[in-house]
């Protein structure tokens with residue numbers, strides 16, 4: 698499959714990895730929009746949350762367990778989790794991923810853009 702994040706998971710493309718276990722990989726975003734910008738991805742390919750069936754939904758809890766660990770270390774002052782889904786959601790890489798942003802007061806966006 699021609700998927701950028703599957704290639705990073707497989708080690709075919711280098712990733713700046715900050716956490717790894719048997720189910721999840723977390724790495725620094727190549728184009729950070731905050732001092733701390735990591736992407737947390739399941740090793741199994743799902744395009745988006747719409748692709749995760751009920752039996753597999755534990756992976757979403759596991760991803761948040763990983764976010765808990767890394768944010769506890771790096772983002773005690775607060776952070777934001779973003780999961781862009783599909784075209785209208787602005788998803789560019791079609792392998793589900795959770796952005797974790799921290800390290801500055803983050804600007805609001807959608808909330809103010811009526």
Ligand code: AMP
Nearest residue numbers: 701725726727728729781787788789790
């Ligand atoms: P999204 O727009 O939610 O699909 O986010 C995709 C993210 O992947 C963007 O923030 C990109 O900067 C990031 N990205 C693209 N290529 C790479 C890469 N090779 N390594 C790390 N992050 C990447």
Ligand code: ZN
Nearest residue numbers: 700703742792
């Ligand atoms: Zn993939």
